[in-house]
Amino acid sequence: MAHHTYRVKGMHCASCASIIEKTLKKVDGVQDIQVNYGTETAKVTFDESKTGHNHLSQKVEPLGYTLVALAQPTAASMGMSEGEHAAHLGLNQSKDEKLAEIAAMKRMVASAIPLAVFSVFVMGWEILAQFNILPTVPYVWKGFFHHLLPLMATYMLFVVGKPYLLGFYRFLRYGAANMDTLIGMGTLAAFIYSVVVISFEDALRTFINVDSVYFDVTIIVITFIALGKYLEAQAKVKTGDAIEKLLNLQAKTALVVRDGKEVEIPVEKVVHGELIIVKPAGRIPVDGVLTEGSSYVDESMITGEPMPIKKSAGDTVVAGTINTSGSFTFKATKVGSETMLARIVKMVEEAQGSRAPIQALADKISGIFVPIVLVIAFLALGAWLVIGSQYLGFAQAFAFGLTSFVGVLVIACPCALGLATPTAIIVGVGKGAKEGILVKDAATLEKLHKVNIILVDKTGTITRGKPELVSIQNLSDKRDSDIIAILASLESKSEHPIAHAVVNYAKEKSVALLPVEQFEIIKGKGLGGKVGGVEYRVGSEKLARELGAEFASLEKDTSEGKTPVILAASGKALAVIMVADQVKPEAVVAVRDLHALGISVVMLTGDDKNTARFIADSVGIDEVVAEVLPEDKLNKIKDLQAAGSVVAMAGDGVNDAPALAQADVGIAMATGTDVAIETAGITLLHGDISKLVMAVRLSKMTMRGIKQNLFWAFFYNIVGIPLASGIFFPVVGWLLSPVFAGFAMAFSSVSVVGNSLRIKTKKI
Numbered sequence: 001m002a003h004h005t006y007r008v009k010g011m012h013c014a015s016c017a018s019i020i021e022k023t024l025k026k027v028d029g030v031q032d033i034q035v036n037y038g039t040e041t042a043k044v045t046f047d048e049s050k051t052g053h054n055h056l057s058q059k060v061e062p063l064g065y066t067l068v069a070l071a072q073p074t075a076a077s078m079g080m081s082e083g084e085h086a087a088h089l090g091l092n093q094s095k096d097e098k099l100a101e102i103a104a105m106k107r108m109v110a111s112a113i114p115l116a117v118f119s120v121f122v123m124g125w126e127i128l129a130q131f132n133i134l135p136t137v138p139y140v141w142k143g144f145f146h147h148l149l150p151l152m153a154t155y156m157l158f159v160v161g162k163p164y165l166l167g168f169y170r171f172l173r174y175g176a177a178n179m180d181t182l183i184g185m186g187t188l189a190a191f192i193y194s195v196v197v198i199s200f201e202d203a204l205r206t207f208i209n210v211d212s213v214y215f216d217v218t219i220i221v222i223t224f225i226a227l228g229k230y231l232e233a234q235a236k237v238k239t240g241d242a243i244e245k246l247l248n249l250q251a252k253t254a255l256v257v258r259d260g261k262e263v264e265i266p267v268e269k270v271v272h273g274e275l276i277i278v279k280p281a282g283r284i285p286v287d288g289v290l291t292e293g294s295s296y297v298d299e300s301m302i303t304g305e306p307m308p309i310k311k312s313a314g315d316t317v318v319a320g321t322i323n324t325s326g327s328f329t330f331k332a333t334k335v336g337s338e339t340m341l342a343r344i345v346k347m348v349e350e351a352q353g354s355r356a357p358i359q360a361l362a363d364k365i366s367g368i369f370v371p372i373v374l375v376i377a378f379l380a381l382g383a384w385l386v387i388g389s390q391y392l393g394f395a396q397a398f399a400f401g402l403t404s405f406v407g408v409l410v411i412a413c414p415c416a417l418g419l420a421t422p423t424a425i426i427v428g429v430g431k432g433a434k435e436g437i438l439v440k441d442a443a444t445l446e447k448l449h450k451v452n453i454i455l456v457d458k459t460g461t462i463t464r465g466k467p468e469l470v471s472i473q474n475l476s477d478k479r480d481s482d483i484i485a486i487l488a489s490l491e492s493k494s495e496h497p498i499a500h501a502v503v504n505y506a507k508e509k510s511v512a513l514l515p516v517e518q519f520e521i522i523k524g525k526g527l528g529g530k531v532g533g534v535e536y537r538v539g540s541e542k543l544a545r546e547l548g549a550e551f552a553s554l555e556k557d558t559s560e561g562k563t564p565v566i567l568a569a570s571g572k573a574l575a576v577i578m579v580a581d582q583v584k585p586e587a588v589v590a591v592r593d594l595h596a597l598g599i600s601v602v603m604l605t606g607d608d609k610n611t612a613r614f615i616a617d618s619v620g621i622d623e624v625v626a627e628v629l630p631e632d633k634l635n636k637i638k639d640l641q642a643a644g645s646v647v648a649m650a651g652d653g654v655n656d657a658p659a660l661a662q663a664d665v666g667i668a669m670a671t672g673t674d675v676a677i678e679t680a681g682i683t684l685l686h687g688d689i690s691k692l693v694m695a696v697r698l699s700k701m702t703m704r705g706i707k708q709n710l711f712w713a714f715f716y717n718i719v720g721i722p723l724a725s726g727i728f729f730p731v732v733g734w735l736l737s738p739v740f741a742g743f744a745m746a747f748s749s750v751s752v753v754g755n756s757l758r759i760k761t762k763k764i
């Protein structure tokens with residue numbers, strides 16, 4: 001099975017997405033397809049032995065669409081090999097093409113507007129004259145207008161309105177109807193009727209009102225629709241500019257050391273292990289490890305952390321960030337599509353193109369909308385002819401019937417419906433990326449706004465995750481330095497924050513490490529191993545008591561938030577050390593903000609109960625679950641979910657992976673730029689709990705935008721269709737002119753995209 005994302009050319013409307021999906025689903029070998037109107041992409045999963053890109057594209061070409069192969073945009077945009085670089089150009093090209101398309105639309109609109117203004121002028125004059133507000137149009141002028149309008153309408157229909165006519169043609173030929181079909185059919189009907197009337201004026205005079213023709217309707221409706229499409233396309237380009245901003249972070253060249261000389265090479269030529277020089281104010285071209293020199297690096301564009309970070313030998317630097325005043329050399333460890341920036345771009349692109357569950361209803365509706373509207377339009381026409389004729393006479397009923405027919409077709413386009421969700425998702429995901437909040441997909445962003453409980457890991461989330469050794473209580477006859485040596489030797493094998501505290505302490509005291517044998521991790525409790533032939537255990541109070549070790553109560557220290565670590569051998573406690581971690585000051589504010597959002601916060605930790613309670617109290621956390629094993633964290637989440645809660649879990653993403661996966665929304669809190677961003681639903685690049693609050697707000701903001709959009713999109717259609725069909729006419733005398741239908745239709749799409757863009761400027 002191959003997964004491919006194609007760019008789709010020729011989509012004009014949400015219903016296009018469902019037409020393409022339906023058509024390609026029928027192709028033998030296609031397993032899954034998702035077409036997104038917002039991003040104009042199609043994600044296809046297919047069996048390569050049965051079908052391929054050309055075959056698939058051929059299937060949709062008669063319907064007016066083309067599938068354009070998109071080489072992996074990330075590798076592409078970041079440039080790695082020559083081939084990928086070529087694809088990089090391809091990506092830019094697609095944007096240029098889009099802009100060229102918009103420019104062409106603009107020219108069409110510019111040519112249409114004077115004609116529309118002229119039509120409105122003539123129409124307005126005739127209406128005002130009817131009410132004796134203006135003198136009647138002089139006979140000569142009238143003749144002139146009535147020769148000019150058909151010519152203008154012909155231009156509008158066949159040149160500006162060509163896409164819509166083609167839509168109607170495809171409907172006749174292949175039976176696939178989209179919004180273009182509706183517009184094409186409506187305007188063509190108005191046009192043909194008018195041509196017939198002016199051609200056979202005398203013969204028809206006895207049957208119908210030959211004075212009312214609809215050339216102006218054709219002209220004005222097409223102008224509105226074309227204008228609306230143009231504004232929509234222009235706004236849509238703006239919704240996606242987050243990706244462009246990220247791509248612009250990529251340096252084009254790198255200064256490398258080759259044969260002892262500094263040479264500037266294109267960034268895609270950089271290879272692993274190469275030494276790269278970064279000058280003051282230079283941009284870091286690839287990911288790597290600093291080898292020489294030191295400086296402060298501004299990583300705000302990636303992590304959202306505003307303060308430049310000090311970097312010296314051994315520290316990692318990532319592509320796209322900017323050096324401040326020092327200069328340094330680093331070794332390239334990740335190039336091309338492997339860099340953090342490339343992965344972020346890929347993730348954002350995929351998330352923007354993914355479909356939010358809330359969209360399902362809108363998709364379903366726009367899929368069946370067009371045929372239903374066709375039926376309604378014909379029913380309205382029929383009803384006018386059959387029922388209307390009895391009251392108004394045939395001539396008048398036919399004129400109204402035609403007005404309704406055209407009006408219904410024009411107003412009922414499901415365009416706004418199709419734009420409602422994707423445009424808001426694109427903007428929301430892009431806005432998040434700018435703040436260092438990476439969202440994996442639209443479904444995650446949607447789920448986050450429903451979360452009512454957030455579980456947080458203590459270490460690294462609420463506390464800094466950088467504990468320090470604060471006291472040693474030696475219970476043995478060994479010297480303190482021996483105790484430290486044994487502890488540090490064992491801990492040097494562990495990655496736990498406590499281990500770092502012990503090892504750092506030993507380093508400070510210049511205590512030499514000893515060889516360790518049979519090292520083992522005791523999950524959630526501590527570790528064990530042999531030093532100098534003696535078997536030791538190091539870990540929590542619980543572990544020590546399980547081993548039968550005895551020591552005085554530790555309550556005084558633990559209730560001050562210190563974590564005890566006990567060294568034991570042969571069931572005896574040899575030493576009790578205390579480590580203490582500091583609470584993050586921003587955690588206090590974040591917990592309060594989460595409460596204000598109606599979310600309760602539960603802290604999970606493997607640490608001592610008293611220690612945990614102290615930390616929780618100092619930041620205002622409601623509930624603590626302490627002394628838990630990793631699998632207990634998982635069960636706690638399951639329990640909460642079974643009780644009906646929507647649970648988010650925020651952890652460091654390293655040893656909390658199963659819990660992150662079980663939660664409705666897994667949030668990985670990265671420290672610095674060293675993260676596996678693909679693992680969690682949401683990754684906070686700056687390991688700051690206040691970003692968690694921002695993520696929740698972003699989700700709520702995006703969902704509110706989507707709901708507003710959907711409301712307006714439905715509202716337009718629900719009110720517009722009956723109004724245009726003339727249902728209200730017998731009661732209150734309302735019949736919507738197709739001209740207003742065109743305006744409403746154009747306005748609905750533009751307002752939906754505009755509302756989504758509003759999210760971009762809002763504060764989170």
Ligand code: ADP
Pocket residue numbers: 457458459491494495496498499523524525526527538539540541563564565604605606607608628629630
């Ligand atoms: P958390 O991530 O909530 O701190 P862990 O499961 O990582 O929970 O650890 C639980 C407890 O196990 C720690 O509080 C500590 O008491 C003990 N422990 C784990 N690893 C070590 C270690 N390397 N050295 C000493 N104690 C450890």
Ligand code: MG
Pocket residue numbers: 457459655
């Ligand atoms: Mg942990």
